[in-house]
Amino acid sequence: MTPAIEVSGLIKRFGRTTALDGLNLNVAAGEVHGFLGPNGAGKSTTIRTLLGLLRPDGGTARLLGGDPWRDAATLHRRLAYVPGDVTLWPGLTGGEVIDLLARLRGGIDPKRRADLLERFDLDPRKKARTYSKGNRQKVALIAALASVVELLILDEPTSGLDPLMEEVFRDCIAEERRNGRTVLLSSHILSEVEVLCDRVSIIRNGTTVETGTLESLRHLTRTAITAVVHQPPALDGLAGIHDLVIDGDRVTAQVDNAALGQMMSALSAAGIRALQSQPPTLEELFLRHYA
Amino acid sequence: MNGTLALLRLALRLDRVRLPIWLAALTLCAAGSASSFASAYPTAADRAGLLSAANANPTFAALYGHAHSADIGALTAWRLTTFYGVIAGLMTVFLVIRHTRTDEEAGRLEMLRATVVGRHAALAAALLEALIANTALAVLVGLTMPAPHPGGLALGAAFAGTGLTAGAVAALAAQLTESPRTATGIAGAYLGAAYGTRAVADAAGIDWLRWVSPIGWAQQVRPYAGDRWWILALFAALVAVLAAATWALAARRDVGAGLLAARPGRAEGRLTGPFALAWRLQRGTLIAWLIGFATAGLGIGVAASSVADFVDGPDSTAGQLVARLGGTGGLVDAYLATSLSLCAMVAGLYTVTAVLRLRGEETALHAEPVLATGVTRRAWMAAHLAIAFAGTAALLLVLGAGAGLAHGGLPRVLAATAALIPAAWVVGGIAAALFGLLPRAATAASAAVGAFLLIAFLGPILKAPGWVQDLSPYTHTPHLPGPAPAGGLVTPLTWLTVTAAALTTAGLIGFRRRDIG
Numbered sequence: 034m035t036p037a038i039e040v041s042g043l044i045k046r047f048g049r050t051t052a053l054d055g056l057n058l059n060v061a062a063g064e065v066h067g068f069l070g071p072n073g074a075g076k077s078t079t080i081r082t083l084l085g086l087l088r089p090d091g092g093t094a095r096l097l098g099g100d101p102w103r104d105a106a107t108l109h110r111r112l113a114y115v116p117g118d119v120t121l122w123p124g125l126t127g128g129e130v131i132d133l134l135a136r137l138r139g140g141i142d143p144k145r146r147a148d149l150l151e152r153f154d155l156d157p158r159k160k161a162r163t164y165s166k167g168n169r170q171k172v173a174l175i176a177a178l179a180s181v182v183e184l185l186i187l188d189e190p191t192s193g194l195d196p197l198m199e200e201v202f203r204d205c206i207a208e209e210r211r212n213g214r215t216v217l218l219s220s221h222i223l224s225e226v227e228v229l230c231d232r233v234s235i236i237r238n239g240t241t242v243e244t245g246t247l248e249s250l251r252h253l254t255r256t257a258i259t260a261v262v263h264q265p266p267a268l269d270g271l272a273g274i275h276d277l278v279i280d281g282d283r284v285t286a287q288v289d290n291a292a293l294g295q296m297m298s299a300l301s302a303a304g305i306r307a308l309q310s311q312p313p314t315l316e317e318l319f320l321r322h323y324a
Numbered sequence: 325m326n327g328t329l330a331l332l333r334l335a336l337r338l339d340r341v342r343l344p345i346w347l348a349a350l351t352l353c354a355a356g357s358a359s360s361f362a363s364a365y366p367t368a369a370d371r372a373g374l375l376s377a378a379n380a381n382p383t384f385a386a387l388y389g390h391a392h393s394a395d396i397g398a399l400t401a402w403r404l405t406t407f408y409g410v411i412a413g414l415m416t417v418f419l420v421i422r423h424t425r426t427d428e429e430a431g432r433l434e435m436l437r438a439t440v441v442g443r444h445a446a447l448a449a450a451l452l453e454a455l456i457a458n459t460a461l462a463v464l465v466g467l468t469m470p471a472p473h474p475g476g477l478a479l480g481a482a483f484a485g486t487g488l489t490a491g492a493v494a495a496l497a498a499q500l501t502e503s504p505r506t507a508t509g510i511a512g513a514y515l516g517a518a519y520g521t522r523a524v525a526d527a528a529g530i531d532w533l534r535w536v537s538p539i540g541w542a543q544q545v546r547p548y549a550g551d552r553w554w555i556l557a558l559f560a561a562l563v564a565v566l567a568a569a570t571w572a573l574a575a576r577r578d579v580g581a582g583l584l585a586a587r588p589g590r591a592e593g594r595l596t597g598p599f600a601l602a603w604r605l606q607r608g609t610l611i612a613w614l615i616g617f618a619t620a621g622l623g624i625g626v627a628a629s630s631v632a633d634f635v636d637g638p639d640s641t642a643g644q645l646v647a648r649l650g651g652t653g654g655l656v657d658a659y660l661a662t663s664l665s666l667c668a669m670v671a672g673l674y675t676v677t678a679v680l681r682l683r684g685e686e687t688a689l690h691a692e693p694v695l696a697t698g699v700t701r702r703a704w705m706a707a708h709l710a711i712a713f714a715g716t717a718a719l720l721l722v723l724g725a726g727a728g729l730a731h732g733g734l735p736r737v738l739a740a741t742a743a744l745i746p747a748a749w750v751v752g753g754i755a756a757a758l759f760g761l762l763p764r765a766a767t768a769a770s771a772a773v774g775a776f777l778l779i780a781f782l783g784p785i786l787k788a789p790g791w792v793q794d795l796s797p798y799t800h801t802p803h804l805p806g807p808a809p810a811g812g813l814v815t816p817l818t819w820l821t822v823t824a825a826a827l828t829t830a831g832l833i834g835f836r837r838r839d840i841g
Binding site: 119186 | 429502503588589590591592593594595596597598601604605688689690692693694695696697698699700701703837838839840841
């Protein structure tokens with residue numbers, strides 16, 4: 034099967050600034066692919082180049098087997114896009130925008146539309162002028178999810194959604210995966226990508242720094258443990274424990290998920306008085322791995 | 325009122341480039357006109373001749389009103405006042421809407437109002453900035469016009485009075501509707517009505533009607549010919565009444581809402597393609613312009629019927645002029661041709677606005693989701709262009725129909741306005757080419773409209789060089805109704821159409837090759 038997205042060595046400059054500097058991205062058909070990077074890394078520029086809105090200065094990009102610049106409109110019939118910054122026509126209602134965008138793509142599934150309106154709890158009769166940021170986001174999401182297309186390109190789609198709606202969004206993406214649709218999900222939130230994606234690509238300053246399955250990137254998803262114990266724990270020689278610091282009764286370490294069990298037994302043997310664990314933020318990852 | 329000064333500083337800072345450009349352009353253009361009058365009409369006899377010819381010509385009366393003295397300052401005032409009444413008005417309307425309803429729709433005002441800023445602060449800051457801008461205009465014009473300076477200051481103050489009044493109308497309109505576009509439209513309609521009312525009053529010699537229009541008041545200030553300062557009190561009173569009404573309305577509504585309440589709309593959309601979307605976005609503006617042009621056409625037609633009476637007096641200069649123009653029929657035709665051609669230049673403003681909606685959609689990030697669907701760039705751009713060009717043609721035909729119905733000779737008048745369509749299309753072509761090739765400079769297309777208006781208003785009387793006048797597409801349009809020009813009609817109209825098509829094509833090609841955003 035043709036890969037959904039094949040980008041290699043992509044370069045895009047705006048005047049003197051280089052936004053993309055030899056970026057690579059490969060998304061297989063049928064996978065949910067996470068596209069991670071801090072703000073300003075070039076995620077939106079990559080997506081806008083893939084949509085033929087920007088003209089690349091170098092490298093190659095293939096989208097659904099076609100040339101994103103030359104075949105833009107033909108390819109766009111097969112995909113739906115949710116921009117990172119959703120602005121709607123203030124005088125049109127949410128329902129009108131959903132139907133318009135879906136129709137311009139080629140078609141809408143009316144049952145899915147009604148179902149999504151209910152699940153996202155959106156009133157389609159209100160003018161876009163009166164929608165909050167989260168509601169504008171919902172309009173764009175429903176328009177994309179209800180479209181009859183094979184590829185979804187979502188640029189930070191959960192920004193502005195409340196936790197309840199994020200949950201609905203996650204369910205929807207899980208359904209999309211079961212239905213065999215390809216999803217490119219850009220985000221700067223690692224945990225969101227962890228839950229949803231089969232594979233991820235991480236970019237920074239316009240270049241790809243890491244790509245692979247979540248399993249192969251497991252080293253990126255260590256848990257930070259801070260514990261206060263009664264006596265020094267016996268941690269010597271345990272695999273999967275990094276950056277271990279024992280300072281009196283205080284223990285801090287980065288632990289691979291596979292080694293969490295061993296770590297916990299060692300800590301409880303030492304008598305835990307306080308325990309804190311947290312997943313690493315993307316910013317920490319970048320500081321640790323790519324600074 | 326808390327925070328008004330801080331918001332005023334913010335507004336002045338945001339306008340630090342735009343406002344000086346407006347003021348410099350208006351001042352230089354006024355000073356330039358005065359010095360050109362001095363060199364084109366060097367002797368007192370020249371100017372006396374111009375004065376009597378001008379006051380005998382109904383076309384001039386409709387466009388500029390009457391001149392009150394053969395002084396250079398008074399002649400400049402005569403030539404500029406009606407035009408500047410509209411332009412200073414537009415400057416102030418844009419300024420006020422920008423800092424009130426536009427900020428409110430964008431949600432910026434909400435952010436500001438959550439700080440220590442009073443309910444009326446934004447409104448007060450916008451009106452104060454309008455006052456500062458217009459006072460600066462008055463002083464700058466006063467200092468750069470020829471001596472004696474009281475006359476110059478009176479002229480500047482007359483401009484400022486019309487500008488500030490339009491700004492107050494805009495502030496009121498900004499309370500009524502949620503959309504900045506509609507608010508600007510309401511204020512623009514006021515300016516059109518103010519100009520049109522005095523045009524009918526001057527052309528038909530209806531004295532009381534002059535006093536209905538604030539632009540008529542500006543004419544009655546009579547700078548360099550009596551300097552009737554007391555008329556400025558009329559402006560002050562009207563602005564005070566409008567501001568008080570605005571104040572009261574602003575206190576009764578929520579942030580973001582208008583007084584004309586928004587109704588819930590459709591849950592299902594019927595828009596099927598790029599053209600349907602463009603039409604939905606542009607139809608309101610076009611309908612408002614069509615109403616305006618139909619009204620203008622009727623007004624021009626009504627005034628045309630009284631032009632013949634206008635020269636029936638014993639004034640010998642008038643008689644000579646009529647003879648030179650080919651009798652009363654020729655005089656009416658000349659009046660119609662000039663008035664309709666002026667309207668065609670204003671129609672160019674519609675064309676530019678409609679074409680530049682493309683740029684507005686692009687910078688508001690509305691283009692991106694549409695172009696990420698199966699819509700090609702060409703189809704998206706062509707949809708807006710079709711509305712702009714067809715809308716322009718419709719405006720001029722409606723104008724011709726109005727004038728023809730009111731005056732008679734409908735086919736002749738319709739043919740005359742139809743012949744104006746290609747020139748307005750060239751203006752649209754300029755906007756399309758800029759949008760496709762130099763998107764960041766696209767708004768310069770509105771400056772082209774202003775330049776063509778200036779060339780028409782001032783070029784011939786100031787004896788500007790031929791090549792300058794040739795820059796305007798309207799210079800190449802046959803002067804109709806009336807006898808056909810020596811070179812025939814087909815050649816100039818074909819060339820104008822070809823130019824418009826070439827510019828538009830360049831824009832379409834450029835847009836297909838460039839980045840969006």
